[in-house]
Amino acid sequence: MEEIFSIGETAKINNVSIKALRHYDEIGLLKPKYINKENGYRYYTYDQFSFIDKIKRYKNIGMPL
Numbered sequence: 001m002e003e004i005f006s007i008g009e010t011a012k013i014n015n016v017s018i019k020a021l022r023h024y025d026e027i028g029l030l031k032p033k034y035i036n037k038e039n040g041y042r043y044y045t046y047d048q049f050s051f052i053d054k055i056k057r058y059k060n061i062g063m064p065l
Contacts, residue, residue: 004034004043014052029055029065 011018024030025042030051032042059065 002033002045002047004045007032007042007044010044010049010052014049014056016052016056024055024065027065 005013007018007021010016011021021030021042021044025032030048033045033048034043035041036043055065
């Protein structure tokens with residue numbers, strides 16, 4: 001099984017806010033790999049980190065989400 005990271009861990013590792021990750025989920029840009037059905041917690045995998053980097057690069061050049 002892949003290692004999963006909580007939304008807080010993912011935010012910290014990738015230097016983005018939890019609010020941003022929730023927003024990306026809401027607009028369908030980056031869905032968590034796993035959502036705990038009991039508590040609604042979002043979890044991400046390491047392979048999604050490169051996509052977060054792409055989002056940050058595109059935002060830096062002014063590309064809209």
